[in-house]
Amino acid sequence: MEWRDAGIVLRVRRHGEAHAVVSVLTSSHGRQSGLVRGGGSRRSRAQLEPGTIGVADWRARLEDQLGTLSFEPLEAIAPDLLSDPDRLLALSSACAVLESTVTERVPVPDLYDATLALLSALRDGTPLEVYVQWEMALLTGLGFGLDLTCCAVTGTAADLRYVSPRTGRAVSEAGAGVYRDRLLPLPAFLRPDCLLSGPADRLSLGQGLSLTGHFLRRHALLPGRQDLPEARAMLIHRLAGRSGGDGA
Structure with a gap:
């Protein structure tokens, strides 16, 4: 098994003294992890910061194996955000949320583009x-x-102020009624x-x-x-x- 794809680094974990397991979100292969040999070195860690955009090459004998990964960094985002803690945290949050919610090896091209x-x-x-x-x-x-798009109670698209925590549908000020305190702003x-x-x-x-x-x-x-x-x-x-x- 072998593929090459555009990717974004999400997470890096040390593996032994010299290597790292790196998780990337790819354009066509979804979220994928692989062993980066030498990825534990100082130079490699600097090139594998979460949010870095590049090209990933993944290889394995079998599809369900961890596989080995090589990553060619093309654009690092984090260094440009060092002077803005809010945006740097937003970058870290996005990478970590993707790692926590996107199933491995399921293609999500629209999410990659977003x-x-x-x-x-x-x-x-x-x-x-x-x-x-x-x-x-x-x-x-x-x-x-x-x-x-519209209020779940009245059907109107005007004055939407809340969201039902159960259905995820919008609710207008008029439609909220006595349930206002139970709704999400x-x-x-x-x-x-x-x-x-x-x-x-x-x-x-x-x-x-x-x-x-x-x-x-x-x-x-x-x-x-x-x-x-x-x-x-x-x-x-x-x-x-x-x-x-x-x-x-």
């Missing part, structure tokens, strides 16, 4: 709500997309009719992460995963600390 777009947006300074929108795309790519920047004149504030970002986090935990965590990764929790904590909100 992740490439996220990395480019983080590097280019796009407002941070792009990360929350990426988590929405992740849910859709995994088959658990939310329905924010839908921040303005995720509403279909959003016309924000500037970046979302940190409270809204926290609400967005609470929303996506609820459904990622409920539907998307891989077997054996107890919760979403620490990097994501750190991002939420940072946003909450800056905004004075309660976090997610």
Whole structure:
């Protein structure tokens, strides 16, 4: 078994003294892990940072083996974000969330493209709500997309303010009624009719992460995963600390 594909480094784990097991999200082969010989060296670790874009070559005698992986780095994203802790945490969170939710060896080309777009947006300074929108795309790519087109109660597309934690459907202010306190807030920047004149504030970002986090935990965590990764929790904590909100 052998293939060559574009990929994004998600995680690197030491294996023995000199090697590493590297997980990559690829364009055509999904999330794949492989043994990188010499990957434990200082030089190799610098080239295998999470978020690095490159070309992966994978080989194994049998398809279900771990296999060996060589990775040619083409573009490192993390160094461009060192001066912006929020975006660096968003990068780390995205890689860790993919590692926690995407089944190995299942092709997810749309999700790969969405992740490439996220990395480019983080590097280019796009407002941070792009990360929350990426988590929405992740849910859709995994088959658990939310329905924010109209109110589940009234059928109207206007004044959508909440999401049902059970069905993932939007609910309007009028449709919420006495169940308002049981619903998840839908921040303005995720509403279909959003016309924000500037970046979302940190409270809204926290609400967005609470929303996506609820459904990622409920539907998307891989077997054996107890919760979403620490990097994501750190991002939420940072946003909450800056905004004075309660976090997610």
